[in-house]
Amino acid sequence: MTFDDRVALVTGAGSGIGRAMAVAFAKAGARVVVCDIDAGTAGDVAREIGDAAVAATADIGDASSVEALVGTAISTYGRIDVLCNNAGIMDTMALPADIPLDQWERVLRVNLTGTFLVTHAVLPHLLGQGGGAIVNTASEAGIRGGAAGAAYTASKHGVVGLTKSVAWAYAKDGIRCNAILPGPTMTNIANGASFDPAGAARLGPVLALGERLAQPEQMADAALYLASDAASFINGAIVPVDGGWSAA
Template sequence: MKLDGRVAVVTGAGSGMGRAMIEEFHAEGATVVAVDIRQDAAQATIDDLGGNSRGLALAADVSDEADAERVVGEVVSQFGRLDVLCNNAGVLDDYTTALDTTTELWNRVIGVNLGGAFFFSRAALPQMISQGKGAIINTASISAFVAGGGGAAYTASKHGVLGLTKQLAFDYGKHGIRANAICPGAIHTGMTGHLLTPEGANPHVDAAVAATPAGRWGTPQEIAHMALFLASDDAAFIHGAAFTVDGGWVLP
């Protein structure tokens, strides 16, 4: 029970990697808060944990700073603490190049992927500082290192998430707060499922996945295992690191 007595908040928890993180944390003793833009999706994640689950479902738009403050305030009011924050919510840009990226698409992708991580971290930091301990885990991407994993907005946003992670670690490590990033490769989730269909197949992605040492898509549970490690005291000496969970995509 590596997270016994702790409170963990996961954004984008209605499906995919976020849902898997909630399940993993709950199994290890945490009280879990599933945050999703859809209340019904967040509630389904909590309901599936069982009738006596230690959990709460909250709806929020992570790109809205007021929503971030509201969610964190409600968590602290109800549970008295906040130990783990997983900024996992994200959106794709369908490999849109810069010339084809509209201002609306740019603002949405940057707002959710980077703005969400910033707003929720900023909201959670005062409580974590007061506790003298906390773990922030940001879902970045292999697109934080290389081009081709997304379009212009997505790649820029994930580079930004990694930079934010490092700065959080630098500024708040002295307060007992650890900030680290997970950089998934091709993970089979609801958000990426269309890439596995003939209609949505992307030759670049197919070739990249086939060329990895793993030779396959990853699962949400494989990301959740890394999140559990970073949330636990097993990672007590890890600050500002980026962990690729990508089947070896970025090895070359």
């Protein structure tokens, strides 16, 4: 699985799964656009990778910010071959009756609309060069009702649907779009979160099924495969990377 002469754009790449993806693609020979809303962490990862990476800052929920991000990628490397839509935020595990509207709108804006905005901005470049690969980071909450709160669950179900729509729409154009569904993974996505007590109690039994924690690198390996030529006939796949949690 080599990516020599290819360019990978990874969002949410300042930490966790995104950082692991950026490092993995660079090790496989790609040049990497390390995107994060936090300029400091994006810069740290780009420096860690070295000459094969450039840092970029973007709020993926903002269309103008996304356009600037894609512009940076094109002006720096001239093309985008792989897009990893990884950036996302958690909710507070609030149940549908309890979630504040502003939390609902923010989670949907980042996780679903943000994924759409970056995809929408990158697709013309993939079409223009005759193909490419998109790997979306969905979640176990994209196929379950009890793995997260209402907002996060709805957003990740939406990412699953968007993945299938893009895969179907552009299959004849050489563009593949797949998604990974991480199970519990050692990241900082929930750092500092204050969880809704009623929601956390209701979701607890389901969350306990996924008690094994994965490393971010295990998610990155799955993304690397789906973006590679080894997966050239895999399109529209929704792939659990959860140690068997979804099989329960």
